[in-house]
Amino acid sequence: MKAMLSPYRVLDLSDEKGTVCAQILAHLGADVIKIEAPGGSPERSKGPFVDDICHPERSLFWFAFNRGKKSITLHLESEEGKEVFKRLVRKADIVVESFSPGYLDRLGLGYPALKEINPRIIVVSISPFGQTGPYKDYKGSDIVIDALSGYMYLCGDPDRAPVRVSFPLAYGYAGAQGAVGCLIALYAWEITGDGQHVDVSAQESMSEFTLMAPMFWNTLGKINMRSGQFRGGTSRRTRDVWQCKDGWVAFGIYGGQLGGRVNKELAMWIGSEGLADDFLISVDWEKLDMATVSQEYIDRIEKAIGDFFKRHKMAELYEGALKRGINLCPIWTPRELLGSVQLKARDFWTQAEHAELGISITYPGSFFKSSAISPRHLVERAPLIGEHNNEIYKGELGMSASELSQLKEKGII
Amino acid sequence: MLESVFKGINIAEFTIFGLGPVTGKLFSHHGATVVRVESALRPDPTRMWPPYAEGKPGLNRGTFWAHLNTGKRSVGLNLKHPKAASVTRRLIEWCDIIIENFTPGVMESWGLGYEELKKIKPDIILIRISNLGHTGPHSRQRGTGSTLQGLAGFTNLTGWPDRAPAFPYGAISDQYPPPLAAACAIAALLYRRRTGEGQYIDLSQLECSIPFLGPHILDYVVNGRISTRTGNRSPCAAPHGAYRCKGDDRWCTIAVFTEQEWDNFCQVIANPPWTKEPRFSSLQKRKENEDELDKLVEEWTLTKSAEEVMTLMQAAGVAAGVVENTKDMLSDPQLTHRDHFPKVNHPEIGTYVARNDAFRLSRTRGDIKRAPCLGEDNELIYKEQLGMSEEEFLNLVLEGVLE
Numbered sequence: 001m002k003a004m005l006s007p008y009r010v011l012d013l014s015d016e017k018g019t020v021c022a023q024i025l026a027h028l029g030a031d032v033i034k035i036e037a038p039g040g041s042p043e044r045s046k047g048p049f050v051d052d053i054c055h056p057e058r059s060l061f062w063f064a065f066n067r068g069k070k071s072i073t074l075h076l077e078s079e080e081g082k083e084v085f086k087r088l089v090r091k092a093d094i095v096v097e098s099f100s101p102g103y104l105d106r107l108g109l110g111y112p113a114l115k116e117i118n119p120r121i122i123v124v125s126i127s128p129f130g131q132t133g134p135y136k137d138y139k140g141s142d143i144v145i146d147a148l149s150g151y152m153y154l155c156g157d158p159d160r161a162p163v164r165v166s167f168p169l170a171y172g173y174a175g176a177q178g179a180v181g182c183l184i185a186l187y188a189w190e191i192t193g194d195g196q197h198v199d200v201s202a203q204e205s206m207s208e209f210t211l212m213a214p215m216f217w218n219t220l221g222k223i224n225m226r227s228g229q230f231r232g233g234t235s236r237r238t239r240d241v242w243q244c245k246d247g248w249v250a251f252g253i254y255g256g257q258l259g260g261r262v263n264k265e266l267a268m269w270i271g272s273e274g275l276a277d278d279f280l281i282s283v284d285w286e287k288l289d290m291a292t293v294s295q296e297y298i299d300r301i302e303k304a305i306g307d308f309f310k311r312h313k314m315a316e317l318y319e320g321a322l323k324r325g326i327n328l329c330p331i332w333t334p335r336e337l338l339g340s341v342q343l344k345a346r347d348f349w350t351q352a353e354h355a356e357l358g359i360s361i362t363y364p365g366s367f368f369k370s371s372a373i374s375p376r377h378l379v380e381r382a383p384l385i386g387e388h389n390n391e392i393y394k395g396e397l398g399m400s401a402s403e404l405s406q407l408k409e410k411g412i413i
Numbered sequence: 414m415l416e417s418v419f420k421g422i423n424i425a426e427f428t429i430f431g432l433g434p435v436t437g438k439l440f441s442h443h444g445a446t447v448v449r450v451e452s453a454l455r456p457d458p459t460r461m462w463p464p465y466a467e468g469k470p471g472l473n474r475g476t477f478w479a480h481l482n483t484g485k486r487s488v489g490l491n492l493k494h495p496k497a498a499s500v501t502r503r504l505i506e507w508c509d510i511i512i513e514n515f516t517p518g519v520m521e522s523w524g525l526g527y528e529e530l531k532k533i534k535p536d537i538i539l540i541r542i543s544n545l546g547h548t549g550p551h552s553r554q555r556g557t558g559s560t561l562q563g564l565a566g567f568t569n570l571t572g573w574p575d576r577a578p579a580f581p582y583g584a585i586s587d588q589y590p591p592p593l594a595a596a597c598a599i600a601a602l603l604y605r606r607r608t609g610e611g612q613y614i615d616l617s618q619l620e621c622s623i624p625f626l627g628p629h630i631l632d633y634v635v636n637g638r639i640s641t642r643t644g645n646r647s648p649c650a651a652p653h654g655a656y657r658c659k660g661d662d663r664w665c666t667i668a669v670f671t672e673q674e675w676d677n678f679c680q681v682i683a684n685p686p687w688t689k690e691p692r693f694s695s696l697q698k699r700k701e702n703e704d705e706l707d708k709l710v711e712e713w714t715l716t717k718s719a720e721e722v723m724t725l726m727q728a729a730g731v732a733a734g735v736v737e738n739t740k741d742m743l744s745d746p747q748l749t750h751r752d753h754f755p756k757v758n759h760p761e762i763g764t765y766v767a768r769n770d771a772f773r774l775s776r777t778r779g780d781i782k783r784a785p786c787l788g789e790d791n792e793l794i795y796k797e798q799l800g801m802s803e804e805e806f807l808n809l810v811l812e813g814v815l816e
Contacts, residue, residue: 028600063628130751139727139733143645149737150741151582153736153738156573157573167640176596176625184774204770214742219464232580248569327555334566342549343620362634364630
C-alpha cells in the first residue's frame with residue numbers, strides 16, 4: 001500500500017508512555033512491531049476493559065493505542081533475549097522506548113550500544129522528565145506531570161484544589177511530540193545517513209498547555225489563576241462554560257471584529273425570540289472593547305445571554321449557532337461525538353472485528369486526510385499477545401521451529 | 414553537529430492564531446526558512462493580543478505572538494491587491510510546504526486553493542488545519558480552541574463531579590494539531606523524496622484530538638458507560654490528588670498506585686496509627702474511604718511546604734509533584750536544566766521568554782531565534798530569495814502590494 005512512511009520499521013518497546021508515539025508512526029504508514037514481555041505489555045493491565053472483565057486481551061486502553069501494530073513477545077532482560085533484540089535492531093530504523101532513564105543502558109541496549117549494531121538507528125526515549133536533569137529519576141504519573149508542567153494550577157474552581165483533566169493526557173501528548181522529534185531525526189538521517197537519540201520529556205510537552213501564561217509572568221509579573229467556568233488570563237472575566245436546559249455549552253464573548261459579528265448575531269437571535277431586553281438591544285457590539293469596558297457591563301451582557309441559554313437544549317443551541325456562524329460548541333460526551341453528522345460525513349469512525357470476543361468495535365479513525373494516499377485505514381484490531389511471533393521470528397529472522405520452541409520453554413518468547 | 418536539518422526547505426505560512434504558527438515553529442527551530450505572509454491592513458489578531466511589552470500595544474509588541482513565532486521570517490503582502498497574484502506565484506514556486514489554517518474557503522477566495530497551487534508548483538505540500546476539516550456540512554463553522562475543546566470532550570472531563578465543568582485553561586484541542594501536522598509534513602517530504610509527488614493534507618482539530626481520548630470513547634462504545642469528571646481521583650490509585658500544603662494556595666500532588674508505594678508513603682508520614690486501620694488496608698478499601706483518607710493525608714501535608722512534600726515522597730519512590738504556578742514553572746529546576754524557556758532579544762519587545770521543543774535531538778539540536786517584526790524580511794525574501802529587482806521591489810512597495 002502507498003503510505004508516507006512505508007519503508008520504515010519501528011520497534012515499539014514502550015508502555016503507556018510511548019505507545020501513542022509508535023501508533024502515530026503506524027498511522028503514517030510505518031511498519032510497527034510492538035515488543036511485549038512474555039505474558040503481555042503492562043499497557044494491557046490498564047482499563048477500562050470489555051464488559052469490565054479485567055483481562056490482558058480485553059483492555060480498551062490496549063485496543064485504542066495499539067491498532068496498526070504487530071505484536072511479538074521477548075524477554076529483554078535475558079542474554080538470549082538481548083541477542084534476539086539486537087538481530088531485530090539490525091533490520092529496524094526506529095526504536096521507541098519508555099523505560100526509566102538508564103534502564104536500557106544497564107541492559108547493554110542503550111542508544112550507544114544500539115548505534116554500534118546499526119549506525120542508522122534512531123532511538124526515541126519518552127520519559128516523565130527527560131533523560132537528563134535533577135528530576136530525571138523522579139517518579140512520574142499523569143497528575144504529577146500535570147502539576148510540575150504548570151498546567152494543573154490553571155484549571156479548576158478557585159475555592160477548591162487545582163484539577164487535572166479526568167483522563168490522562170500527558171503521555172499521549174508527549175507521544176505526539178515524540179513523533180515529530182522522531183521524524184526530524186528520520187529526515188536528518190535521509191540527508192546524512194546517521195541516526196540519533198531523541199529525548200522526549202512529558203513535563204516539557206504538557207508545559208505547552210500553559211500557552212500564554214508564561215508571558216503574563218514574564219511581561220507583567222502576573223500569575224494566571226484557575227477561574228472555574230471563566231476564562232483566566234484575559235483582562236476581563238468572561239464566562240466560557242454556560243448551563244443550558246439539558247447540559248452545558250462553551251461560548252465566549254470577544255471584542256473586536258470577531259466579537260462584533262458573533263455577539264451581534266447572538267443578540268439578534270435572542271431578540272428574534274422576544275427575549276432581548278432594552279439593555280441588550282442598546283449594546284454597540286462593534287465598539288465593545290474588552291480592554292476598556294467595565295466588568296459590570298460584561299456581567300450584564302452575560303446575564304442576558306445566560307438566561308437565553310437556560311431556555312434551550314444543547315442540540316438546539318448548536319444547530320442555531322451553526323446556522324448563524326456563532327462560535328458556540330456544546331460540551332459533548334462520547335455519546336454525542338459518536339452521533340456527530342460532521343464526523344460521519346467525513347467518514348471518521350472505523351470498524352474493527354474482534355473475532356475472539358465475537359464483537360465489532362467502532363474506533364476513532366485517522367487524524368489526517370491526504371490527497372495523494374489513502375491514509376492507512378487501521379481496519380484491524382490491536383494484536384493479541386505474541387500474535388506475530390511466527391511471522392517475525394520464523395519468517396524474518398529465519399528461526400527454526402525447534403529454536404522457537406526452545407526459546408518459548410526458557411520463557412524468552 | 415548538524416544544526417539545520419531543514420536547511421534549504423522553504424515554507425510559507427498563511428496562518429492566524431495558534432494552530433498554523435505553532436506547526437511552523439517546529440520547522441523554524443530546525444533550520445527551515447519559514448515565512449509568515451502577513452498584512453499590516455489585516456494583521457493576525459494575535460499580534461495585538463496582550464500582554465504587550467511594557468504594557469504598550471503595538472503590532473510588534475505582543476509577547477504571545479512573539480512566543481508563538483520564534484525563528485520565522487515575515488513579509489508584508491496585500492493579498493487583495495490585483496498585483497499580488499504575480500508575487501504570490503513566485504512565492505509558491507519557491508516553497509516546498511505551505512501551511513494554512515484559515516476558515517475553509519478563505520484560501521480559495523484568494524485563488525490559492527490546492528488545484529491552483531498545484532498548477533504553479535506540481536509537487537507542493539499543502540498542510541491545511543481547520544476546526545472541523547475541509548469537507549462535511551459544518552466545515553465552514555468558525556471557532557476557537559477554547560470552545561472546540563468542549564465539543565471534543567475535554568471540558569466535560571475537567572472539574573468536580575458535583576459541579577459544572579471547569580474551563581480547561583487555554584485550549585486543549587489546540588495542542589494536538591501542530592505536532593501531528595508537522596509529523597505529516599515531514600512524512601510528506603520523505604514521500605516526495607521517494608516518489609516526486611506532493612500532496613494536500615487536511616487536518617481537523619476535532620479529529621486530531623479525539624484519538625487521544627481513545628479508551629474513554631471505547632468505554633462508551635463497548636460498555637455504554639460515559640465516565641465524567643472526577644476532580645483529581647483515579648480509579649486505580651489512592652491517595653491520588655492535589656493536597657494543600659503550608660503557605661498561600663500551595664499544593665502538592667501525590668499518586669499512590671501499588672501496595673509497595675502505599676508502604677513507602679506511610680513510612681514518609683511516619684506511620685501514624687490510622688494508616689494501619691483496616692479501612693485503608695488495601696487499594697479497594699482506600700478507594701471506598703477516600704474522603705476520609707484525603708482529609709488525613711492533607712492534615713500531614715499542611716505541616717510541610719509543597720516542595721518538602723515532593724522531595725520526601727520522591728526520595729521514598731512515591732510519585733509526587735508541586736502544583737507549580739507560572740512563576741514556579743519558569744524557575745523549575747528541571748525545565749531550567751533542559752533550557753525549556755530560553756530567552757531571546759527582540760528589537761521592540763526587548764528580552765522575552767521563548768519556548769523550546771519538548772524533545773532534544775542528540776545530533777541536530779536546532780536553534781531558537783526571536784520572532785520577526787511585521788514585514789521585517791521583505792528585502793531578504795523578495796529580493797534575495799525570489800530574485801526581484803530593486804526597481805520592481807520599490808514599485809510594488811509604492812503601489813501598496815508589498816507592505
